Amino acid sequence: MPTRFSYLLRSMLNGISQVFLQRHLGCGLLILFAIGLHDRALLAGALLGLLGGTLSAWRLGYPPEDIETGLYGYNAALLGLLITLMLGLAPLACLLVIITGALSSAVQHLLLRRMRERRSLPGFTLSFVLLGWLAMGLSGVLESVVQARMPEHQLDGWGALGGIMRGVGQVLFLADPRAGLCLFAALLLADRRAAVWTLCGSAVGIFMALLGGASEPSALAGLAGYNPALAALALSQVHHSALAPALGIGLAIIFRLFFDQLGLPPLSMPFILACWAVTLGERQSQRQGELQPS
Template sequence: MRRAYLPHASHAVLNGVSQIFLQANPVCGALILVTIALYAPSLLAGTLLGLLSGTLAAWCLGYARDDIELGLYGYNPALLGLLITLVLGSSALALILVMLAGALSSPLQRRLLRLMRERGGPAVLTLAFVLFGWLALALAGMLESVAEARLVEFEVDGWGALGAMASGVGQVIFLGEPAAGLCLLLALLVADRRAALWALCGSAVGVYSALLAGATEQQALAGLAGYNPALAALALSQIHRSALIPTLGIALAIGFKLAFDQLSLPPLTMPFILACWVVALATQRDRRQPETRLV
């Protein structure tokens, strides 16, 4: 979609939502917002408030316009708004915390983007969301309540396997309903069909790995073990055409998720970030090795 069809502010907002799934596609962003409105209307206010506070803070601080329009200052605050309202509800205090966290995430995001671009570091991904999410939950004394808040009750029926895979995609934005996950997959298909297929594959492997590792059926089918591998597969498939690299990312994300479970720390999207960083560092090293041999 060309920029001329929408005002710049609308692009920034809708791209900010779609960047949760590493896309810069206004239609994808609009479909994600519709999905939240349909399946978790109580989280919509927090999502929009976080999204707007982070984007507006970046604009007021004079950050690069292209970055703002691409949604790079919107997706972390949107995720923070989802997380905080999921755990704390939509009280006035919770919404104030959403605005504060969303606005403060923008300076951190700018710093991380600068480090990445100037020093050639790995992608920043959702690191600002994870750090502020942990801080906000710790201050509220709710770190241990995240997993319980993300569980949903649904009956295991004939399409339970597909439903669990879809739930893994939905849990990227804290939606465990299989139908919500399918709507998000549709949004991804609009933006990038290959990315959508890899996300579904990553979620499937994560869910069934959780079952093999002894997770309860409710936890596995709710998709809690699927969203990090889904994000890792999605992200790496957009950089590497080989199937091997996204597959490696899936395995690493699953391993890091198990490590966070042992630490009793809510993983949020940190396993996905770590998996992508490990792959990025490994591939950079492989590219430099021939040069080293020639010296």
């Protein structure tokens, strides 16, 4: 029993740290602390999602190494946060968290298998996005919830720094700059280079939103920062040069504008599309290099 409990605990801590593409128990613990610092109800939703996604993967017999690494936890945790943000901790909402968490594990298993067997593009948070859109379609309340949690901010030194930290925090729907600072500390603990790129992505995203005419309260709430932050983080993990993360930041900003035009909540889809575009471009460049005569 202690062995099973410790395995489950490691899987869940790694699962929440995988939101930031890390496998680090201390990072996971600090992330949970940041969520609880902002909203204990959101913490409960994240833990419920983590538990549902991890246990369902366990029961379905998915590879134990993948489960312990946290690959079946992070999408479920994000769904738990999103559904709790929309619906609170009502019994039906908790049931929806568990169901979508289990479904996210099934979708994630399919994506992982295709990536490994057919060299498909990595899924990242795709199962969260698809199931999140489904949950939002059923509830239709995300936009009003986000607006209700958007306080007034001023564009000064501290306001800009707070906005950048909110951009990091909005990866997990956290609008408190203290929570964002705690998440940044968690990333520093796991990977300092990843932490710096995450901060850069958030800063550029917010700066470009201001240049594009967004109101100061809207830009400094961090909603324009989290997709560029995630794209910079993900691409910095596999590319040593600064070119790929910088390109990912720009593409994530462009894709976010595209979703704004569609009127569709972007969630983390701009980050996914930006990473896919950079990866496909790199593969095409490699193919052209192989075809050229030596």
